[in-house]
Amino acid sequence: MEQLKRTALYDMHKKYKGHIVDFAGFELPLYYEGILEEHEAVRNNAGIFDVSHMGEVTVKGDDAEKYIQNLVTNDVTKISNGSVMYTLMCYGDGGVVDDLLVYKHSNVDYLLVINASNIEKDYKWMKDQVKDNKVLVENISDEIAEVALQGPKAEEILQKVTDTYLSSIPFFTFNDSVVINGLKCLVSRTGYTGEDGFEIYTSIDNIEKIWEVIMEAGKDIGLKPAGLGCRDTLRFEVSLPLYGNEIDKDITPLEAGLSYFVKFDKDFIGKDALIKQKEEGLSRKLIGFELMGKGIGRHGYNILSSEGEKIGVITTGYKSISLDKTIGLGLVNIEYAKLGTDINIQIRKKIVPAKVISKKFYKKNYSK
8 A cells, every 4th residue: 555645734734633534645634623614714714724735847948938838728928927827738639637827937937736636647748748848847746835825814814924015916926935934935826715815835844834823823813724625615616626526537628617728829739629629519518506405416426317317427516515505516418508407416326306507606705
């Protein structure tokens, strides 16, 4: 059995009584106090997450921009220095290698942030695409630690421990010279919860001090340590995709409703396959649904037509904490994707009626 990895914050998780589970090969907290309590803390106050398991890859060199342009679906020439862009990497057949964030220091210096479960696969894919490009692609994941401070009071809390004016970091930008408690950090403002918040990157040697100083700053403002459980319930409520659920090697960005991040006026790996799919028309599509009866539709459960025919599969399903509704995301045959369509969810041996609804379950509250 392969030894599980630990982030530099493992001792903090034990100190704050985290319920540790195996996630993407790391020992990480599913929750501390409880998923419900932590979810509500992020929606109403703030939560701090250890996301040090995420992967970081630097791309540097004269051809860095050209190389990344070919690698990803979005157009990185459209962002300025100090900006962040969400995008996807695709295989030649249009399936998704991963979704990622591109941090642009300059035209010759980028940081790519990738999913923990995909680090080795992504890095190999990136290296394979270098070819004759003048770039150095380096996996620095083991050198970097990261926490995410999320919630409507995130700025108030973080401002207590830095002299950098945080309102000067707009949504989807970063500052790589933020000093927190005397320690230099890269701080961005993107979020994976639907709430305002910051990602704080630093060395593995500094991250415990960063965690503790933020916890102290937020102790009277409702800040809670938050685990992976509520990270998933939070991102789900605002329909942010999770690799392995809403996107993977067999699901294209178009099927997942992410066409906004696919720019066909530039070349990229998988473009021809996605153009073909777009021209021929989608055969399936990601939908939102609400259960009309009792039960919860989980990942992998079958979606049926009103006549009982299998028409798709659930990608994510929960009893929404914020909305008090049982909802889900699922990939279904295109003819069943129209809003208001009656469908059924197979929950073990039980068939539960459901209805197709908008995927915009919960209004995002990002700081623009």
